[in-house]
Amino acid sequence: MNHTIRSIPSVVVALGSAAVLSLVLAAPLRAQEPSQGVRIGLTYSAGTRPGLYVLPLRGANADSIRAIITRDIDFGDRISVIAPDSGVPVTGRLNYPLYGRLGAAAILQLSMNAAGGLHVVVHEVGAGRVIHTKDYPIAGSTFSPDWRMSLHAIADEIERQVTGVPGIAATRVLFVRGGALWQIDSDGHGAKPVAGAASALGPVWHPSGTMVAYTEMRDDGTHVLVRDLVSGSVRRVSRRAGANSSPAFSPDGKTLAYSSGEDGTDLFSVALDGSADETRITVGRGSTNSQPTFAPDGRRVAFTTSRLGRPEIYITDSDGANPELLTTSGFGDQLYRADPSWSPDGRFVAFSTQIEGRFQIATIGLRDRAVKQHTIEKVNEDPSWAPDARHLVFTSNRSDVKQLWVLDTESGRLRQLTHGPASRMAAWSPRLSTAR
Amino acid sequence: MSNRSLLVVAVAAVALSAAACQKQPEVAPVPAVNTDSINAANERARLEAERIARERAEADRIARERAEADRIARDKAEAEARARAAMAAARAAFATAIYFDLDKSELTSEARAALDAKLPLLRANPNVRIRVAGHADDRGSDEYNVALSQRRAAAAKRYLVDQGIPADRIDVAGFGEERPAMQGSGEDVWSKNRRDEFEIIVGGETLRLP
The missing domain is CATH 3.40.50.10070 (TolB, N-terminal domain)
Structure with missing residues (x-):
C-alpha cells in the first residue's frame, strides 16, 4: 500500500470551544x-x-x-x-x-x-x-x-x-421483516422492530431522521402513514380509498409524495403541515405511477411508471411538468425497471433492472445517462443510498433467504447487513448523530 | 213297588217302544238352542273384529302419517340440500379467483367467464357489497406490485360495473405480493398468486339464490 501524500494542507477546523459530543440531527x-x-x-x-x-x-x-x-x-x-x-x-x-x-x-x-x-x-x-x-x-x-x-x-x-468526508456509521437502516417495520444500525447491530408498526411496506426516512413514512396494509387496502420515532405518534396521510403506497419525503422535509389510486395510480404531493391542498404530480390515465424519489434539490422526481407497458423509470419536474424516460431502452426492449433511488449527491439514480428474468442493481448517471450494473449473482433489488452517495443497501437472496446487503458502488465491496428471518425493503437513514 | 213289578213295567216299556219304532219314524228331538250364549259369542267376535280393524286402521293411519311425514321431511331435506348445494355453488362461483398473465392487469377470456358466473348472485342480492382483492407474484418490485395488484382488482370491478353492478357495491384493494395463495417459486406457484380474490363484505349471511 503506497499512498502518495502530495502536499500537506491539512487544517484542523475550529470546532467550537467546548469539546462536546453533540447529538444533533443531521443537517442537509x-x-x-x-x-x-x-x-x-x-x-x-x-x-x-x-x-x-x-x-x-x-x-x-x-x-x-x-x-x-x-x-x-x-x-x-x-x-x-x-x-x-x-x-x-x-x-x-x-x-x-x-x-x-x-x-x-x-x-x-x-x-x-x-x-x-x-x-x-x-x-x-x-x-x-x-x-x-x-x-x-x-x-x-x-x-x-x-x-x-x-x-x-x-x-x-x-x-x-x-x-475530509464524514463516514456513514452513525446511521440506521429501516426495513421490513415478517410484514413489520424494523431498524438496524449501519454496522449490523441492534436489529429491532419499530414499536407499533406491525404492518409496514416501503419505509422511508424523513430528512430529520426523527420521522418515517411507510405503507400500512389492512384488509380494506393500503394507506400511507407518517410515524414520529420519538413520540411514537402516527398519522395517516392518504385519504383516498384504493392503493396508497410508496411515500417519499422531499429533501426539505416539508412535503410527502406518494402513489395513490383506485384504477391505476398517480403520484400526489401533500404538505406535511397541511398548509396546502394535495397536488397531483402525474397524469397516468390508468397506468401505474409509483415509487417517487426526489432529487436532492427537491425540484425533480424520478418514479416508476407502466405508461409504456413494462415498468420503466421516468423523471419529471416535481410539479409534474416535463416527464421523460430516464432509462434508455432499445427497440423491443422487454426490460423491467423499478425501485428508483436518487443519490444524495444528485449524480445517480439507482434502480432494479431485470436481466435474464432476475433483478439486478444498476445505477444511471444523470449527466451522461450511462448505466452501470452492480450485481450479477442471484436476485438483487430495491436499492437505497447511504448519505455518502456511495454505498447502497439492497435486498438479495444470494444467501438463499432474502437479506439486506451493503454495496460500495466504487470498489464493489459487499457485506451482509441483516441475518435471521427474511428482510427486505431497506431505507438508509440520514446521519442521525454527529460528533463535533 | 216290588222288584218283580218293576221288571214287568220295564219289559212292557221295551216292547212298547219296539213296536213304536217299527211302525212309524219318530221325529228326532231338536236340541234346545241357547241363543243367549251364541249372541254373546257373536258379540265378542264382532267386538274383537272391530278392535282388530280399529287397531289395523290406527296402525295404517300411523304408518301413512309416518310415511307422509317421512316424505315431507325427505322432500324438505332434499330441497334444503338442493338449496344448500345451489347456494354453495353460487358462493363458490362467486369466490372463484381469477388469474392474470405476468405483469398484466388485462382480463383473460377465462377471467371474464369467471366474472360472468358471479353476476347472478350479485344481481339476486342487490344489498350485497363485495371486495375485490388484487395480488401479484413475488417476482416484480415489491412496491410496484402493490399498484399492479390494485390495477388487477380495478380491472375486475370495471368489468362487473360494465355488466350493470353498481360501482358503489364493489370495493377494491391491492395487496401486492404480500399475501400469496401459494408459497414457493416456479410458474405453477406464480400463476396461482397473480390473481383477484372475491369476498362478500356486507350481506353474506342473508344471501338469496338467483
Whole structure:
C-alpha cells in the first residue's frame, strides 16, 4: 500500500470551544461539506485509500470501543484500516517513518479519558504531526444503542478528519421483516422492530431522521402513514380509498409524495403541515405511477411508471411538468425497471433492472445517462443510498433467504447487513448523530 | 213297588217302544238352542273384529302419517340440500379467483367467464357489497406490485360495473405480493398468486339464490 501524500494542507477546523459530543440531527448534506477556504483531511491521490494505523487502546471496554470504531472506518471504504489485534499502547513521540513503511498515511491514537469519554488523536504520518486532538463523551450505558451511536459518530468524525468526508456509521437502516417495520444500525447491530408498526411496506426516512413514512396494509387496502420515532405518534396521510403506497419525503422535509389510486395510480404531493391542498404530480390515465424519489434539490422526481407497458423509470419536474424516460431502452426492449433511488449527491439514480428474468442493481448517471450494473449473482433489488452517495443497501437472496446487503458502488465491496428471518425493503437513514 | 213289578213295567216299556219304532219314524228331538250364549259369542267376535280393524286402521293411519311425514321431511331435506348445494355453488362461483398473465392487469377470456358466473348472485342480492382483492407474484418490485395488484382488482370491478353492478357495491384493494395463495417459486406457484380474490363484505349471511 503506497499512498502518495502530495502536499500537506491539512487544517484542523475550529470546532467550537467546548469539546462536546453533540447529538444533533443531521443537517442537509451540503451543510456538512467543509465551508469554503477550509480543508480537512490528508491529501492523497485520487483512487487510493489512505492507510490508517489504529494503535491499541487500554481501559474499560477498550477492545469493544476500538473494534467498533475500527469496523466503522473500514465499512466506510475510504480508508485502509491497519489495526493489529494486539500490542501495547504507545506513549511518547511516534516513530512516523515506521508507520509510513507499514502503509499508514495517518495514525489513530485512542485513549479513555477520566470522564469515561474517548480522547482522540489523529496523526498525519507524512507531516509527522498531530492534525486532530479532541475529547468526546460517550453517551448511554455500555453497549446501549446510544452508546453505540456515540462511537459511530466519533468514527464518522475521525473519517472526516482523515479524508475530509464524514463516514456513514452513525446511521440506521429501516426495513421490513415478517410484514413489520424494523431498524438496524449501519454496522449490523441492534436489529429491532419499530414499536407499533406491525404492518409496514416501503419505509422511508424523513430528512430529520426523527420521522418515517411507510405503507400500512389492512384488509380494506393500503394507506400511507407518517410515524414520529420519538413520540411514537402516527398519522395517516392518504385519504383516498384504493392503493396508497410508496411515500417519499422531499429533501426539505416539508412535503410527502406518494402513489395513490383506485384504477391505476398517480403520484400526489401533500404538505406535511397541511398548509396546502394535495397536488397531483402525474397524469397516468390508468397506468401505474409509483415509487417517487426526489432529487436532492427537491425540484425533480424520478418514479416508476407502466405508461409504456413494462415498468420503466421516468423523471419529471416535481410539479409534474416535463416527464421523460430516464432509462434508455432499445427497440423491443422487454426490460423491467423499478425501485428508483436518487443519490444524495444528485449524480445517480439507482434502480432494479431485470436481466435474464432476475433483478439486478444498476445505477444511471444523470449527466451522461450511462448505466452501470452492480450485481450479477442471484436476485438483487430495491436499492437505497447511504448519505455518502456511495454505498447502497439492497435486498438479495444470494444467501438463499432474502437479506439486506451493503454495496460500495466504487470498489464493489459487499457485506451482509441483516441475518435471521427474511428482510427486505431497506431505507438508509440520514446521519442521525454527529460528533463535533 | 216290588222288584218283580218293576221288571214287568220295564219289559212292557221295551216292547212298547219296539213296536213304536217299527211302525212309524219318530221325529228326532231338536236340541234346545241357547241363543243367549251364541249372541254373546257373536258379540265378542264382532267386538274383537272391530278392535282388530280399529287397531289395523290406527296402525295404517300411523304408518301413512309416518310415511307422509317421512316424505315431507325427505322432500324438505332434499330441497334444503338442493338449496344448500345451489347456494354453495353460487358462493363458490362467486369466490372463484381469477388469474392474470405476468405483469398484466388485462382480463383473460377465462377471467371474464369467471366474472360472468358471479353476476347472478350479485344481481339476486342487490344489498350485497363485495371486495375485490388484487395480488401479484413475488417476482416484480415489491412496491410496484402493490399498484399492479390494485390495477388487477380495478380491472375486475370495471368489468362487473360494465355488466350493470353498481360501482358503489364493489370495493377494491391491492395487496401486492404480500399475501400469496401459494408459497414457493416456479410458474405453477406464480400463476396461482397473480390473481383477484372475491369476498362478500356486507350481506353474506342473508344471501338469496338467483
